[in-house]
Amino acid sequence: MKRVHITTPIFYPNAKPHLGHFYTSVLCDVQNRYSKLGKFNNTKNITKFTTGTDEHGMKIQNAALKANLDTQKFVDNLSLTFKELCSKSNIQYDRFIRTTDSDHVIEVQNLWNMCKHDIFLDDHAGWYSISDETFYPAIHVRELINGKLVPLDSAVDYSTADASRTFINTETNNNVIFFKEKNYFFDLKKYKDKLIDHIIKNPEFIQPSNYRTNLLNTLKSEQLMPLSVSRPTKRLEWAIKVPNDSSQSVYVWFDALCNYMTSIGSLNKIKDTSSTESEFLRNTTHVIGKDIMKFHCIYWPMFLMSAGLPLPKSVFVHGHWVNDGVKMSKSLGNVVDPLEYIEKYGSDSLRLAVLSHSNLTEDNNFSDSYVSESRNTVLVNKLCNLISRSSKKFNPKPAVEFWQPIFKENQGRITEDLYESFDGHFKDSETIKIALKDIEYNVNWLVNHYETSMEKFEYQKVIGCLINLLNSGNSLFQNAEPWTIKDTNLLKQRDLVLFLSLEVARIFCVYASPIVPEITSNVLKALEVPESETLDISFGKLGAGSVYSKQSKKGVSLLTRVNDEE
CATH class of the missing domain: 3.40.50.620 (HUPs)
Structure with a gap:
């Protein structure tokens, strides 16, 4: 545990x-x-x-x-x-x-x-940013003169600078003010080598790696000055007081x-x-x-x-x-x-939108269209409609009852004979077989890579696979056209299509539950998947779990499209 x-x-x-x-x-x-x-x-x-x-x-x-x-x-x-x-x-x-x-x-x-034992009282003169609640060294400060940022003159005493003059720190581009006061300081340099050693020996400490590299370069190249860890209470009243010295407030x-x-x-x-x-x-x-x-x-x-x-x-x-x-x-x-x-x-749509269009290593771009697409295209058209189409004109439960134990016995594999069973009977059997291969590939990717990707916060990668899984399920259903099958000799293939379509939806919901928790919970309830099997990825395989599903002749309406013009 x-x-x-x-x-x-x-x-x-x-x-x-x-x-x-x-x-x-x-x-x-x-x-x-x-x-x-x-x-x-x-x-x-x-x-x-x-x-x-x-x-x-x-x-x-x-x-x-x-x-x-x-x-x-x-x-x-x-x-x-x-x-x-x-x-x-x-x-x-x-x-x-x-x-x-x-x-x-x-x-x-x-x-x-x-x-x-690492804190001491001393006089302090420096550039303070109220916005950032921190002091900046003079090398990171510029004066704004006629629209241009001009480096400070080391020979000038800026403590007497007129309040109308504007000074900017180059790290965050926020205003700074020069203060002279008595503060408590923390001795950072004492722990510099120890921290560098920890970061090198524990590469998982700062992730992703580009930020770790940047920080290590900063630590190795820059001198760490003592850090002010208090402000005079007369300047900063709204703060916790330093123990045994009410004249000083703890640095925010x-x-x-x-x-x-x-x-x-x-x-x-x-x-x-x-x-x-x-x-x-x-x-x-x-x-x-x-x-x-x-x-x-x-x-x-x-x-x-x-x-x-x-x-x-x-x-x-x-x-x-x-x-x-x-x-x-x-x-x-x-x-x-x-x-x-x-x-x-809805919250699921925004969660899915930002996570599918972002990664940690860089700045990310937001667009209204991402949220609309997440709801209308992914959650409504690809997920909910797949379930509705699989259970509106059919009773899919016999299909689950028949095919589930077969897939359990085969460890979730789609065997070669199942691929071949579509040959000669379906007008687009090659597209159907591609969809079957994609279903199997995406489920296997989730089984083998989901945990590692989630633990690295690589949510975009996981979502990409989940959407591909939905695409392959919809492709299978659309190209196999189970609603047209009347030949009793093809009922097993029809039921296989129904079973795999529902399995795609069920497996999507198991793996996507941390990302879009509301819709996945509602879908799994509608499919009558036992609650004990909904938050456990060991059930995220073809054929795993208990028999589920039922016919819904009116269709399964869990989420509706949102008009972008509203």
């Missing part, structure tokens, strides 16, 4: 959720659902999936002030919008953590005390990253290597956007090293989304609101 912990980053609730929040959450939800499936190797996982909101920091403090709202009330309202996104997206988390939760405040202070990222442990349990329990909490941390998979790699792949493991705690198993990094080739921005009005698409097309 294995414990698996899957996390989104906790989201900053200074505005309503967008497509990026939806994407990260769905990546995690699919992984969590997959981890709970019965497997061919009979692995049984106990999973914990956590998400939430990061509610401290200067950005929140300023946004609440601008909205003329009490800060706690401000974050209370916005955290609800992220919970709504989870609810409507069918995101099944185990805990929605908020950094204002009382147990989290305690654990942040515990983590501080466990790291305090030190606070936020600790959520992954608070969600598991207390740090005292996690310290015990024999505890379930410690096992959960060792088997943690973080899923993050590429813009917060530095915090999760450098700062976070170093904090854990300092505290003497285990490192997570892996950090999966993904790219961002653009809208029809154009970067999303509020000013352009092209930010995708996932709730609008869910309202029109």
